[in-house]
Amino acid sequence: MGKYFDMLLEDIRVQEGLRSCMNCGVCTGVCPAAEFYNYDPRQIVNIVLTRDDDEIERLMRSDVIWYCGECMSCRPRCPRGNTPAYVIQGLRTLSQRLGLFVESEKGRQQLAIKRLIGDNILRTGYCIVPRNVVPALHPEQGAVWEWIIDHDKELYGRFTPVYGSDGAGALRKIDDESMQELHRIFEVSGGKDFYATIERHSERKAREMGYDGADDDYMMHTYTTNSEQHY
Amino acid sequence: MKRASWQEYQKDIADDKYYYARSCIRQNFFPGSERAFLDILRGDLGRDVMDDPIHTSCTGIGYHSDVVPLETIMTVVARQFALMGEAGYENFISSCITSFGIYTEILSTWEEFPETEERTREYLYKATGRELVKPRSLAHTSDIVFHFRDEIARKAKRKLVNVYTGRPLRVVEHIGCHYAKIFPKSGIGGSEFPYVLAGMIESWGGEVVDYPERRHCCGFGFRNYLVQANRGYSIANSQKKLESMSPYKPDFIVGNCPGCSMFLDRWQYAIAEMEGTTYGADGQGIPVLTYEEMAGLVLGYDPWELGMQMHQVDVEPLLDKMGVEYDPAAKYLGRDGRYIGKPERAAVNNGCQRAIYDIKL
Ligand code: SF4
Ligand code: SF4
Numbered sequence: 237m238g239k240y241f242d243m244l245l246e247d248i249r250v251q252e253g254l255r256s257c258m259n260c261g262v263c264t265g266v267c268p269a270a271e272f273y274n275y276d277p278r279q280i281v282n283i284v285l286t287r288d289d290d291e292i293e294r295l296m297r298s299d300v301i302w303y304c305g306e307c308m309s310c311r312p313r314c315p316r317g318n319t320p321a322y323v324i325q326g327l328r329t330l331s332q333r334l335g336l337f338v339e340s341e342k343g344r345q346q347l348a349i350k351r352l353i354g355d356n357i358l359r360t361g362y363c364i365v366p367r368n369v370v371p372a373l374h375p376e377q378g379a380v381w382e383w384i385i386d387h388d389k390e391l392y393g394r395f396t397p398v399y400g401s402d403g404a405g406a407l408r409k410i411d412d413e414s415m416q417e418l419h420r421i422f423e424v425s426g427g428k429d430f431y432a433t434i435e436r437h438s439e440r441k442a443r444e445m446g447y448d449g450a451d452d453d454y455m456m457h458t459y460t461t462n463s464e465q466h467y
Numbered sequence: 468m469k470r471a472s473w474q475e476y477q478k479d480i481a482d483d484k485y486y487y488a489r490s491c492i493r494q495n496f497f498p499g500s501e502r503a504f505l506d507i508l509r510g511d512l513g514r515d516v517m518d519d520p521i522h523t524s525c526t527g528i529g530y531h532s533d534v535v536p537l538e539t540i541m542t543v544v545a546r547q548f549a550l551m552g553e554a555g556y557e558n559f560i561s562s563c564i565t566s567f568g569i570y571t572e573i574l575s576t577w578e579e580f581p582e583t584e585e586r587t588r589e590y591l592y593k594a595t596g597r598e599l600v601k602p603r604s605l606a607h608t609s610d611i612v613f614h615f616r617d618e619i620a621r622k623a624k625r626k627l628v629n630v631y632t633g634r635p636l637r638v639v640e641h642i643g644c645h646y647a648k649i650f651p652k653s654g655i656g657g658s659e660f661p662y663v664l665a666g667m668i669e670s671w672g673g674e675v676v677d678y679p680e681r682r683h684c685c686g687f688g689f690r691n692y693l694v695q696a697n698r699g700y701s702i703a704n705s706q707k708k709l710e711s712m713s714p715y716k717p718d719f720i721v722g723n724c725p726g727c728s729m730f731l732d733r734w735q736y737a738i739a740e741m742e743g744t745t746y747g748a749d750g751q752g753i754p755v756l757t758y759e760e761m762a763g764l765v766l767g768y769d770p771w772e773l774g775m776q777m778h779q780v781d782v783e784p785l786l787d788k789m790g791v792e793y794d795p796a797a798k799y800l801g802r803d804g805r806y807i808g809k810p811e812r813a814a815v816n817n818g819c820q821r822a823i824y825d826i827k828l
Contacts, residue, residue: 305688382808390801427539
């Protein structure tokens with residue numbers, strides 16, 4: 237009893253965001269995720285406060301912890317000074333470290349995020365670049381976005397002299413030395429290990445689910461699947 | 468008594484000599500806004516802004532979608548601060564609300580948990596040989612525009628006024644959750660009375676629209692947009708805001724955060740295509756501006772030089788109301804002034820059947 241609770245408390249966000257809860261439900265009242273999903277941040281705080289290992293493990297294996305949008309609307313509102321979102325961040329991090337995230341549909345999506353955003357950071361130095369926002373995967377970006385991507389050099393060239401090249405300005409290429417520094421930061425601070433952990437557990441789960449490992453097919457499966465069981 | 472409590476919501480904003488950190492989202496979707504910010508600060512206001520060619524992303528989108536660990540983002544942020552120090556600056560300004568929230572949160576975490584600052588210093592030194600220097604002041608770029616709003620008003624070529632009726636334009640402002648909900652004291656007006664955009668709108672002659680869902684999230688929700696299967700969350704939250712604001716007949720929306728501005732623009736497109744619903748006048752969409760675009764129009768900049776052709780919802784109806792002179796054809800020119808063709812037509816700009824705008828309150 238209390239093993240997972242102690243592990244969670246090693247995360248300073250959980251130390252900062254978890255005090256006693258008076259079950260007022262204010263966090264749930266302002267929460268955009270609670271409005272849309274079968275999700276209740278008040279309950280998350282309560283379950284963690286029980287210190288019950290089985291209950292906390294169930295959370296970390298479930299879809300529930302992945303619904304939050306990390307908007308932080310709950311933070312300034314809690315009369316007890318809790319930040320349910322910090323508790324969620326702690327649960328998500330631990331769920332990935334322990335490999336439990338692959339046991340839920342929403343949790344498995346971490347692989348897609350790691351590859352689409354995480355790897356892009358180490359490739360380009362940016363979270364996103366225009367060519368990542370591929371119109372085929374982003375129909376909601378609309379007709380103008382498609383036009384922009386079709387004429388990216390022409391359009392971005394109007395606003396930045398260094399689109400994809402060296403120098404100061406928007407969408408410049410990040411120089412090799414800075415990229416090396418970024419890579420070393422990810423190495424020494426645990427970022428690369430964390431990426432590897434996501435890949436390793438996804439590989440295991442993908443095989444269990446009948447894929448030839450965590451290949452593009454599996455990743456696209458996690459990216460597009462919605463069982464409609466979340467509302 | 469009232470005065471004293473309002474003081475709590477003010478923040479000190481440096482007057483000059485800024486180190487500028489660009490935003491992944493803003494430069495992707497609003498590259499003209501980043502350029503306009505620098506042009507306004509340097510050209511119109513005569514300020515010194517350092518545009519460093521070697522800073523990187525803050526990695527904030529990776530952090531808030533839980534693939535980048537806290538220790539890693541802290542070290543990346545420490546590198547940005549170190550670069551500021553090496554360049555001889557102390558006033559750090561960020562062009563993105565997600566980044567701004569992260570910088571604020573990390574500085575505060577270092578205060579509260581000094582061992583995390585120590586560890587970050589070690590990681591930074593080990594990885595890059597650089598030394599962490601903490602900024603003397605931290606601001607979002609909209610704080611800077613707010614700070615100079617009266618000076619901009621004095622130089623204004625146009626006001627936020629409808630030239631046909633002489634009445635103030637009605638403006639919806641969207642602050643972005645991470646501006647002041649994480650640390651209320653970090654934002655002008657705090658999380659209760661955010662005034663950063665409202666202050667600009669009032670100074671430049673417009674009227675701020677209050678509506679029920681004014682403080683609701685735009686719906687980005689990080690993983691809830693990034694993963695295709697989750698986008699229902701994102702569009703549903705934007706829709707909630709749009710439905711709520713439309714009956715108040717806003718002339719335009721202005722966003723603090725580049726992500727929010729992009730979503731409120733694009734989801735109008737998606738809703739119009741999916742359901743035939745629009746939220747602005749004449750069955751069209753509501754134009755969504757960045758505050759740099761709003762300031763740029765006030766100062767007489769050309770809308771296509773501001774990058775407003777990159778919006779999905781057409782801005783021409785607003786330009787006409789404001790009395791902006793523009794060349795309609797120049798919207799479709801590339802960098803060398805060559806015509807590059809037009810985007811496909813979209814329902815949001817063509818006039819839709821189901822318009823919430825005309826509902827009587
Ligand atoms: S941060 Fe998460 S739990 Fe908090 S209000 Fe936003 S969506 Fe809800
Ligand atoms: S707002 Fe705070 S006290 Fe109220 S239910 Fe949520 S966590 Fe508990």
